[in-house]
Structure formats: C-alpha cells, structure tokens
Amino acid sequence: MMTDQPALPAPPSAEPADRLLADLIALRAAVLAEAGERLARLAPGGDAGAGIHNLANYLALRGHDLRPLQRRLMSRGLSSLGRLESRVLPTLDAVIEAAAALAGAPSPTAAPDPAAFFAGETRLAAEADRLLGEAPGHRRTRIMVTLPSEAAGDPGLVIDLARRGMDVARINCAHDGSIAWRAMAAHVRTASSLTGRRLTVLMDIAGPKIRTEAVATPDKKARIAAGDAIRFVAEGEPRPTADAPFSAVVSLPDLVTRLAVGDRVRYDDGKLEGVVESLAPGEAVVRVRRAKTGGVKLKSEKGLNLPDTALGLSPLTAKDENDLATVIECADMLGYSFVSRPEDLDLLEDALARRGATESRLGLVAKIERPEAVRNLPALIARASGRRPFGVMIARGDLAAEIGFERLAEMQEEILWICEAAGVPAVWATQVLEDLVKDGVPSRGEMTDAAMAARAECVMLNKGPEVGRAIELIDRLLSRMDGHVFKKTPTLRALASW
Structure with a gap:
C-alpha cells in the first residue's frame, strides 16, 4: 500500500x-x-x-x-x-x-x-548570575518585565511586580525620557530592598527606527490587500497615485535609496509582505504579495523589515549615544538593538569608553533580530567574550519578520544551542503570554510557548494590564518545568498523574 x-x-x-x-x-x-x-x-x-x-x-x-x-x-x-x-x-x-x-x-x-x-553547565549558570542576577530558588529561568510609562510615577506598581516574581525590570529607551528612566530604576532598587532580592535593570537603547511616518490612504477605512501597491517615499510628503493609492514616508531615507527591485518588504511584524516592483529617485513602489485576512491598514509608526536589503545602518544613533549617560548611571545591563557584526560591539565599547564606562560592571545583551546577526552569532559571542557580562536576546518579533515565520521555530532552537555551547545566557523574548498580558486569558499555544522558555536563562514579558497575573502564572509554570527538563535534557522527575 x-x-x-x-x-x-x-x-x-x-x-x-x-x-x-x-x-x-x-x-x-x-x-x-x-x-x-x-x-x-x-x-x-x-x-x-x-x-x-x-x-x-x-x-x-x-x-x-x-x-x-x-x-x-x-x-x-x-x-x-x-x-x-x-x-x-x-x-x-x-x-x-x-x-x-x-x-x-x-x-x-x-x-x-x-x-x-558538567563544567559547561556550571560556567553558564555563573555567567547568568553575573549578568541577570541570581535566580530564585524554585526556578532557574528569570522573569524580565517591561515597565510601562506609569511605573515612573508609581513605585507601588514596581513593588507589586517584584512581589509577584519579577527578577529583571526592562526599561525601553524608545519611550519616555531620562527623568522617567531614573525614577523607574530607583523604584526597582526600592523594590529590591523591600523584597530582599537583588533585582536587576536592563535599559534597552532604541537603535535606528525603521518605521512609517506620514501616510496617505484612499479613505480612512481603506485596507491593503494582496495585489495592491504601496509607494514608499524617502522624504517630504506621501505621494499616492492611481496605480499606488497607498503611500508612506519612511523614517530613514536610506531605507528607500538602498532597495533593489525584487527586495522583500514586510510591514507591522509581518502582517503584510510585498516586493519592490519599481524604483524612482527618492521612492519605491512595493507590490503586495501577502496580507492578513481582511486586509491591513496603513498607519504611521509601524515597523518595516527588509530581509533582503543591506541597509548599512549604524546600530548606535545619536539619540542612543546621548542616552548612554543615563544607562551607565542606572542600569545593570544595556540592551543593544540591530547589532549584526562584531564591529558593532566595538562601536558600542568605544562609545561607553568615551563616557568613562570602561569597567565591566555594566552587562550587555545583544538583541538578535536580523539575518546578519544570526549568521554572525558565533563571531559576536567571541568578540564580546571577556569584556563584560554578556547575553543574547532572541528578539522573536523582528527576527520572525526578517527571516519569515516559517523558519522562526527552528532558528530560536539553534540560537539556544549556540548560546549554551558558548556558556552565554539567553533571553526568550517577544509576545510571551501576550493574550494573558493584554486580555487576562492565555491561549493554548502561548502556554506551550511559555513552557518552552524554561530552556532559556530569562524570559521577557511585555507590559499590559494583566502582566501581574502573567508573572504569577509563568513563575509557577517555570518552576514545574524545571522539574522535568534542563535545556534539552529530560531530568526524569517521577510522574504523579499515573
């Protein structure tokens, strides 16, 4: 048969x-x-x-x-x-x-x-403690939480997150400003004192923003579908036409000028994908190949990913350089976006040295979110080795938009393997328990995803109205998973259900 x-x-x-x-x-x-x-x-x-x-x-x-x-x-x-x-x-x-x-x-x-x-396991555990702070006794994986803007004025909010199980507070430097960041960091130190645990602070510098700015659409309800065309403009105003009624100005002019015909463009975490159909000075027309069912609205401040295009952008912007003074003052770790090559790490080290941060106290977390970063991961790890506490964040949102959703599952596995081999702590990030954080009820799929995060040294939750409940749930889940598996190795705890 x-x-x-x-x-x-x-x-x-x-x-x-x-x-x-x-x-x-x-x-x-x-x-x-x-x-x-x-x-x-x-x-x-x-x-x-x-x-x-x-x-x-x-x-x-x-x-x-x-x-x-x-x-x-x-x-x-x-x-x-x-x-x-x-x-x-x-x-x-x-x-x-x-x-x-x-x-x-x-x-x-x-x-x-x-x-x-087992020396490699011991080495990885020590590096995780050095970078992230010691894990609580009942689980190995730390819980990182992105602080909302209101945390700057509400110390009780931060204390509550810590009491529920937060180990690392993430401050996103793409939002708010230095006054708010200092207040958030101070509240974390207060929470650390009250809970009797060392809580650490990661400050995530923004990096170059590759986003839409001003947009033009046929009408307010118009949605982009497969077959439609979008005109991206380097500077000035959007320029809709009859053949391309959707148009957007981009945040970085190089985004348009470096495109080539046939390059893929993904919009808003991959909700839409198209290919460059034609180019003219200062603009590119993209024909949509795939869009979310029901279409996608074109809005400002939405991310763009260019998986086929070498942008040649520096991962360290002028804003980032200015923000480093506050990071050095307040943070235990610096999150580095858009890092792709070993030279990008040298660039950051030079900037830190100009501000006197030559000592190794400040940890570094490299966010892996572009194909070049994946290809260069061993070289990035080797370049960072010995300089300061170092870890890798699997930034699954941008990474999926860059390499495609189909390849994300296997790639996040391979990144975990490479990090474990090198003794480098890994952070499992992006949309963990997202439905629970936002709406109070988790999906079945995200519960399985959260359980898989037990193989990383840290898991990141985003901000949302129900993040406290999400912390409590993942705290219990990670504790149970630790009894069953360490990295790829089943630990064979006795089963109690049969």
Missing part, C-alpha cells in the same frame, strides 16, 4: 563494536582539526576562554550529519550526543570510553570526572 508518510530511519545493521569505536575516534579527530580552524577565525589573537573553545568544538561537530551515528549509538544504549552543547569533548570522550569497553579494547581517551564533565 502506498503512503505519503516518510519512512522511519532503517534500524542500524549489526556491526562489531570495534567498528563503532573506530568511527567515534575518527569523528573526534575531525572535530579537533576543524575546531582549530574555527577557533583561529573566532579568536585570531589566540586569547579564547573555555566557552569559546567549546563553541568552536560544537560548530565543528554540528558540521557533520550525525543522524546515522546516533542510531548506531542508541541501539547500544550509548547515545548522548544530542545533549552535548555545553560539553562537546567530554561527551565524545565518555562515549568513546564506553564503546572501547564494549569492544574489549583500550580507550584512547579517558572520561572526565563529573565536575569536569
């Missing part, structure tokens, strides 16, 4: 144990050789810590298709390669020693003692 279902992998054929041992030894040798080349690129000066060494080993290993080997190991009760992110060589050495015992042969490697085997 014909079937459309993919066939299960064929069971491995019986083989002598010494053949499996030989293949494992060859794999280890290949990993070491390839890792040396990767390490030379990641740390050309030769000054790399244990995390970067393990990252190079991990990247080398994952350049191989390990699926056939995994099946062979599983049939002998030896498979552990699927959980080796933080301990590549120790795991290979342990598996080789076990395979050698099965083959009745001397092992060319010795399995490390437990402390050395």
